[in-house]
């Protein structure tokens with residue numbers, strides 16, 4: 001029988017009360033869902049028990065260590081996590097644990113395990129099932145889909161279909177049968193373990209009328225800020241008349257801050273396409289490809305912590321490291 005490690009970190013799945021708060025209920029996950037024991041030999045550890053809005057870089061590092069150290073003792077790992085930042089944690093772990101050659105499956109629920117009509121039971125069972133199936137790398141299992149962790153985004157707060165992976169197909173579908181795409185098994189088997197993140201990154205979503213001076217001001221704070229993720233319009237355009245965002249970006253880049261451009265829409269950045277996107281390219285901003293805000297933010301934090309040389313950091317950000325930029 002496969003051995004699966006369940007790491008509990010919090011989230012609605014194990015919450016009770018009104019307002020919902022994390023509860024010790026998670027202690028008894030496999031007692032509450034006994035069929036889990038038919039799928040695998042389980043060990044459950046409560047790493048922390050938080051609403052995921054309180055989960056951040058230090059927790060990603062802790063999770064990465066826990067998983068790396070357990071990799072020879074288990075066939076797979078399931079992480080129970082709140083949905084609000086699950087896609088950030090999934091992206092962060094994708095960079096921290098590359099080619100682990102083990103399934104690491106994040107899951108959670110829109111309704112607590114103790115509530116009627118809960119989606120927690122199905123998501124847990126699906127996640128444990130996938131953790132026994134040899135799918136490679138970090139995935140997010142929710143509502144019958146396995147999504148590539150680094151491409152996932154929370155797209156809905158009301159529906160049980162809470163996550164999407166824009167521009168890339170699910171790695172597995174769990175319906176009557178479990179259908180796993182061959183893309184889910186492409187490990188080289190040489191694990192790269194880089195668990196650290198530098199949180200000195202600001203995320204700014206471009207909006208009409210936005211004051212370029214607000215971005216420019218970051219240049220004077222370059223000791224606190226290592227990076228800026230700019231969520232631009234469409235293929236990577238920003239206002240250039242009146243507020244001149246590209247000029248502000250130039251000032252920030254010249255001050256030593258890395259600027260990574262992602263799109264507010266689903267799709268990919270192409271800074272060559274428009275005059276208003278070339279301006280960002282010429283200002284020294286880095287094209288984020290198909291990266292979601294979650295992937296772009298965690299990758300920039302990862303790059304700042306692990307790649308000291310600025311030129312090499314730019315190359316790392318432009319490289320398709322774990323399928324975050326394309327594919």
Ligand code: ASP
Nearest residue numbers: 011012051052082083084
């Ligand atoms: N606020 C909760 C969390 O992210 C939401 C959830 O788990 O669905 O922890």
